[in-house]
Amino acid sequence: MNAFFSIGTFNRKLLIMVMATSLLSLTLVATALTIINIKNYKTNMQTSLQEKARLLSYNLVPMLVFDDNSSASEAMSAFSTNPNILSAQVFQTDSQGSISLFAEYQRRDYPSPSTKDISSYLNPQFSERALILSQIISFEGEKIGYLHIHRELSELDEFLQQSIAISTIVLIFSLIIAMMMSVRFQFILLKPLQYLIDVTQKVRDEKNYDVRARTDSNDEFAVLAESFNHMLQEIAEHHHKQLAVESEVRQLNLVLEDKVHARTLELEKSNGELVKALDSLQDSQKQLVEKETMASLGQLVAGIAHEVNTPVGIGVTAISHLAELHKKLEKAYLEKTLSAKDMKQYLQTSSEAIDVMDKSLHKAAELVSSFKQVAVDQSSDNIRPVKLDDYLQEILTTLKPKLKRVSHQLKIDCCPDTVNCNAGAIYQIITNLIMNSILHGFDTNVSGIISIKIYLMQDHVHIDYSDNGKGLSPDNLASLFEPFFTTKRGEGGTGLGTHIIYNLVTQALNGDIAAKSKIGQGLSYQIHFPVVNQ
Amino acid sequence: MMQMFKGINLTHKLISLSWYLLCLCWPLSAAAQNTDATKLTVAYLYQMSKFTKWQQEAFSDDNAKLEICYVGQQTPTLEALLNKLASRKSNGREIATHHFADGQIILKQKQACQLIYFSEQTWLELSYEQQAAITKQRLTIGDSKAFLKQGGMLALIPVKSKLAIFVNPKAVEQSQIQLEARLLALAKKVTQ
Ligand SMILES: Nc1ncnc2c1ncn2[C@@H]1O[C@H](COP(=O)(O)OP(=O)(O)O)[C@@H](O)[C@H]1O
Numbered sequence A: 001m002n003a004f005f006s007i008g009t010f011n012r013k014l015l016i017m018v019m020a021t022s023l024l025s026l027t028l029v030a031t032a033l034t035i036i037n038i039k040n041y042k043t044n045m046q047t048s049l050q051e052k053a054r055l056l057s058y059n060l061v062p063m064l065v066f067d068d069n070s071s072a073s074e075a076m077s078a079f080s081t082n083p084n085i086l087s088a089q090v091f092q093t094d095s096q097g098s099i100s101l102f103a104e105y106q107r108r109d110y111p112s113p114s115t116k117d118i119s120s121y122l123n124p125q126f127s128e129r130a131l132i133l134s135q136i137i138s139f140e141g142e143k144i145g146y147l148h149i150h151r152e153l154s155e156l157d158e159f160l161q162q163s164i165a166i167s168t169i170v171l172i173f174s175l176i177i178a179m180m181m182s183v184r185f186q187f188i189l190l191k192p193l194q195y196l197i198d199v200t201q202k203v204r205d206e207k208n209y210d211v212r213a214r215t216d217s218n219d220e221f222a223v224l225a226e227s228f229n230h231m232l233q234e235i236a237e238h239h240h241k242q243l244a245v246e247s248e249v250r251q252l253n254l255v256l257e258d259k260v261h262a263r264t265l266e267l268e269k270s271n272g273e274l275v276k277a278l279d280s281l282q283d284s285q286k287q288l289v290e291k292e293t294m295a296s297l298g299q300l301v302a303g304i305a306h307e308v309n310t311p312v313g314i315g316v317t318a319i320s321h322l323a324e325l326h327k328k329l330e331k332a333y334l335e336k337t338l339s340a341k342d343m344k345q346y347l348q349t350s351s352e353a354i355d356v357m358d359k360s361l362h363k364a365a366e367l368v369s370s371f372k373q374v375a376v377d378q379s380s381d382n383i384r385p386v387k388l389d390d391y392l393q394e395i396l397t398t399l400k401p402k403l404k405r406v407s408h409q410l411k412i413d414c415c416p417d418t419v420n421c422n423a424g425a426i427y428q429i430i431t432n433l434i435m436n437s438i439l440h441g442f443d444t445n446v447s448g449i450i451s452i453k454i455y456l457m458q459d460h461v462h463i464d465y466s467d468n469g470k471g472l473s474p475d476n477l478a479s480l481f482e483p484f485f486t487t488k489r490g491e492g493g494t495g496l497g498t499h500i501i502y503n504l505v506t507q508a509l510n511g512d513i514a515a516k517s518k519i520g521q522g523l524s525y526q527i528h529f530p531v532v533n534q
Numbered sequence B: 001m002m003q004m005f006k007g008i009n010l011t012h013k014l015i016s017l018s019w020y021l022l023c024l025c026w027p028l029s030a031a032a033q034n035t036d037a038t039k040l041t042v043a044y045l046y047q048m049s050k051f052t053k054w055q056q057e058a059f060s061d062d063n064a065k066l067e068i069c070y071v072g073q074q075t076p077t078l079e080a081l082l083n084k085l086a087s088r089k090s091n092g093r094e095i096a097t098h099h100f101a102d103g104q105i106i107l108k109q110k111q112a113c114q115l116i117y118f119s120e121q122t123w124l125e126l127s128y129e130q131q132a133a134i135t136k137q138r139l140t141i142g143d144s145k146a147f148l149k150q151g152g153m154l155a156l157i158p159v160k161s162k163l164a165i166f167v168n169p170k171a172v173e174q175s176q177i178q179l180e181a182r183l184l185a186l187a188k189k190v191t192q
């Protein structure tokens, strides 16, 4: 059913084409025939009228010659039996050539025609209603009159209608026959095509590429079927190949899946291990960071101890001296050997000792208070107003013990402004930077230059730090801020110092840090961070 | 050709004229009326010759003239008319005209007289045998129905204002003369 529809349109096209061609040619033939028939009919009409006129003229000759118009009228009245003749008139010409009516006949319903221009109808002419003819009546070569006839044309109309009707009937019959024949021929013609369509349908529905179309129709369809079969052959081969490839691929896929599964398991396992390792690493990182913090705290404590040591020592010396003097005085008093001179000396010496002690203890108290400040700042994130130059001096003071051991030159350029910031972070940053310069930048017995420049710009504190030490290779510079990156592993290096600096600048201070270095040309840092508004 | 034309012209003129005269002058002048009737008669005789075919034997040879003979009273008008007619041609033959007082002379003189007009009683004066002899090869034309009843072929008889042609079909049939059908068609039949 479906297959029938699929060529249905082709069928219809063919049918329409055949019908259109038939219709066109038949119409052309019918029209041509009708035109020819009408023309013939007209010619016949003309010739028959001319004949009639000639005959009548011949008979009218004696009537004109013998001036017998009653006979002429009688002859004319014979036309009353012929309904086609509308009017007939006989004219007599006289010697002057003027024309006068001699006899006439007229059909009742036809108006008397005008007698003018009779001579212009010597060739029959078709007017609207009539075929008009003038016939010269001559006798012995002499023109003696005219016969002027009007013949009815309604017959022509009837003939035309009849021809059209007949043509139409013939046309319809021919078309019906053409249609029947074309339907029959279509069936015969399209049978091989239908068969081919069935085959393609079968191939499509069943995916069976081994069916073949019949090639025995002995026409173009056979050629088509042959090509189609050839194509099917190729498709079948292709299909088989594809199937083989597909099964191979499927096999491979299975193997691959197994492999992937195994790999995935392995990966999951190693991933777990890695996660564990990462956890432990993170743990050790935490420990190391703590250790580093503890180390800098240790340095602080050492600094504090060293600084406080001197005045306290002086105080201890003075007080032990005073204690000795006191014992001597006490002994002399008990032995009652105390002289005024001794007393006076004691008082003098003790007052000196007290003075020294006072000064030393004050100094110690001063130091402690300043260290306390630093220590507190270091362990907390407190933000407080900081007078930059003083604070830098304080930091350097805590580092004096380290700096004393080396002979580096410090170049300080610090603005005297007071800004709100995390002082502890700054302390730790500066300390780390200087310690790194001392530790990594210079070999022992080398005196280098360390310069620190601090200035305010656009509500930002800028710290430009540099040393003129050994510097870093580009690779090392790239990993400078990475935690645990150190070139002194096993020699006390943890690789966390710069990492802490980085964290402090970016997190505690909300700022930025960049490092520049070339081997042999030292290392410099550009740090800036915003001033905290109150 | 020109002569022919003139003939018709003349006929026409005569017709018109006779019409005119008949209308106006009938009571005034019978003579004048006769003159015109004669003219018309002569003209008709000439025209009739054109519609008539004679046997070969009626002429002595191919160049022989067609003789038109008038039997009856001689008048100067008739003389002139006949003379004038003699200069014409009919069906290719030259015409000769003769006048006779009576019909017997024709037989006696063995005149050809292929066309003879018998006026008034001239035909009736002939014997039956004489009439038969004349009729055989000749076209006989008279001026009354009596003429036809006595074996004459054609007659030119005035009807109303015109000359009407009458025929005795039997006489025409019996003679060896052939008259064109179209002429006979307009001739009124008179039976013997
Ligand atoms: N001023 C400097 N001059 C040259 N090298 C430096 C300097 N500061 C740091 N480094 C290099 O950067 C590395 C990392 O420093 P740091 O993070 O403080 O770790 P550590 O000091 O424990 O080695 C150091 O091992 C050193 O190689």
Ligand SMILES: [Mg+2]
Binding pocket: A435, A436, A495, A496, A497, A498
């Ligand atoms: Mg370090």
